[in-house]
Amino acid sequence: MTLMTLDGKRILITGGARGLGKAFAAAAIAAGARVAIADILEDAGRAAAAQIGASFFKLDLASPQSIEACMAGVAAALGGVDGLVNNGAITNSGGKTLEQLDIEVWDRVMNVNVRGTWLMSRAALPHLRASAAGRVVNIASDTALWGAPRLLAYVASKGAVIAMTRSMARELGDARISVNAVAPGLTLVEATEYVPQDRHDRYLEGRALRRRQLPDDVCGAVVFLLSDAAGFITGQLLPVNGGFVMH
Helix, strand or coil: CCCCCCCCCEEEEECCCCHHHHHHHHHHHHCCCEEEEEECCHHHHHHHHHHHCCEEEECCCCCHHHHHHHHHHHHHHHCCCCEEEECCCCCCCCCCCCCCCCHHHHHHHHHHHHHHHHHHHHHHHHHHHHCCCCEEEEECCCHHHHCCCCCHHHHHHHHHHHHHHHHHHHHHHHHCCEEEEEEECCECCHHHCCCCHHHHHHHHHHCCCCCCECCHHHHHHHHHHHCHHHCCCCCCEEEECCCCCCC
């Protein structure tokens, strides 16, 4: 049996309209999975789904009602859910110090990145429990490992996602559901276009593998953690950043 395959698995990837989420979806499909992508960006999401052969569902991670409706639609369309990739997130706090950061921005980032990850996982649980081997992969960030400045709300939210991963793994182990996190470094996608050049340069100079990070660099880790090859791995954090942070 080839372990690094997703043949027959039904995977939901949030934030799948572009960037890393779209790359994860394409990689999962290439590995044999049936994939649904969910995103608040409806036009981009539908275009991405048509391009890679996925299903699309509208999702606002700040809305509990939207999360429940999305999960119900995905489960009906795919006939269940075997794997969830919690990739959807926002930044919104880039460039501001902790003194300058607005409370409204902090709350918005936490509602989407932290509460949204929890509620999405909760909505998926009945389907993951019914699966022979449920998988949750939470997308964190290596900014939470090295403490990126002027990004406090985002860094705090991704630190919370890492901590939640461990607690979720403890709770869900008896249901044979594994929960792991992947922490990408600064990746060249649409969402990082706002990042100042000096931050890109800092990453490039600090990596053991000294080149720019691309979405495909992260896909192997996500597909692996969704696959049967990772069946006895849970509660773990896998940084994928070319050695910028060695964890």
